[in-house]
Amino acid sequence: MKIAVLIKQTFDTEAKIVVKEGKVDPSGVNVIINPYDEFAIEEALRIKEKVGGEVVVFSAGSDKVTESLRKALAMGADRAVRVELDGVAVDEGVVAEALAKALGEGNFDLVLTGWLAIDDRSAQVGVRVAEILNLSQINMVTQLELADGKLTGSREIEGGMEVVEVPLPALITAQRGLNEPRYPSMKGIMQAKKKELKVVNASDLNISAQPKVEVKDVFLPKAKEAGKIYKDDMAAAVSALVKALREEAKVI
């Protein structure tokens, strides 16, 4: 079984985000593998441990993402590919095409990735890659089974579960609950450096997509204001409160 995992490097969920000139300031912020992508790595490793094969991790980004690819290698992936985006204007569509082209001739039976990256939260790359490569797909999977060359994925839907079966090759996006990602072992960490990490330049991939989305601004949510207490006599307080709910909070 040849399995590819697409991962993105994101800010640590506990990082204090600072916005500078319309961009999140990356200096001094801890980075991690997007948690949903970690579920994808874990699932890939479990499938490989069961049926054998190879797990290859892909990430698009600068040299900085090497750290995350190494961590995936330390967890047990066999090799890694970094798609260098230097000089290419990107949005989710472009990144998806770059990854799809990099996956290209790999003959992967299965592609796994997280359903969402916790930074931009656009939930697009996985599904776009599946479309570009014409793969069957199941999204937001919380349970995955492989039998007789078919994948059965369970996903939560309004009020229940949906069980979907797809033939291989397929792309699966992982949702929380799929598994509990392992810690990289000490030996895994020691071996990670010896494993292959290939760099592919996006500019060599003949990407046809142009960015269609432009980020106009990035800003932090307004600081929470202190609560307001209405302390006039009861009748006046109630009517002031109702007025505020209608006109300020706009909830009624």
Place this chain on the structure above:
Amino acid sequence: MNFQLNEEQVMFVDMVRKFCQKEIAPIAGKSDSEHLFPSETLKKLAELGLMGVSIPEEYGGSGGDYFTYILLIEELAKVCASTAVIVSVHTGLGCMSILHFGTEEQKQKYLAPLAAGEKLGAYALTEPNAGSDAASLQLSAVDKGDHFVLNGSKIWITNASQADVFITFVRSEAGSKGAQGVTCLIVERDTPGLTISKPVEKMGLNASHTCELFFDHVVVPKENVLGEVGQGFKVAMQLLDGGRIAIGAQGLGIAEGAFEYAAGYIKERQQFGKSIAANQGIQWMVADMATEIDAAKLLVYRAASLKTEGQPHGKEASMAKRYATDTAMRVTTDCVQLLGGYGYSKEYPVERYMRDAKITQIYEGTNQIQRLVIARHLLR
């Protein structure tokens, strides 16, 4: 000297920290109050290759260097000092003694399962009448040709409640005195005649069990001599040099763990209409603690890096142990102070850190003995 961690060490510390936060921190308080030996944690540590970090892969370890092992002890001690000492006695004394002094056969038979974490190691030097003056040990081993017969006792043996293998120091030459005539033996737990007491009730470090050992005509084959007959005291001292760096790292971790908790607390706690951290008197305490912790860290890392590079490190190990563990005691005492009555309460973790810090000034050579060692290096 450069203590910048390399790429692997950064990843290693990151992994260990996550593990500690998720798997150890939530149970550390309960393990202490109920005196629970953390068997489950040790199993998980073994799966990750953390029971034999600094042991080569060919002997069941993970093939890391000594410095990486010290980073592990520091991180463990930040959340649970008991777990840190269990691992350090097991790896630093149990495994490393066989690695450095064992024959190939001993390494295959004893080191491999120890380093893989399938078995647990202990180190038995101290006796009721031989503490700081370890060379006065009396546990008698009578030479019977192809084996020794042991009679006597050991006290304060960490891991003894669970250990499978005891690195045991005996007097193999009747009537000899001091370092002369001491031999180091590998003793298996289930050897007939060896009994192990219930864990001793202690002030702290409760999840780590420390027991007495009684030897009544215990037969140990000669092939279990570690190093050479009569050369055991050298083994003991060489191991303790390394062991002291690990205890320094344990003290460092305890100080860091308590400090981190207290630093968070004083920003939240309000008195006189402001956080207690807004008082200059408190800020000076914080500044002093942080400075001492950094100094301790530099001493510990220097000793660890000398040992990793195979350089002489006896004096530096003693300096690191002495300073880092005294720092642990001062810092944890101040952390209890910073939390006031809550600091003294078992509802908050800092009193555990303070109780645990105390032992680091005592074992693997008291801090008075460390000063003797340092002075001996300086004045020879």
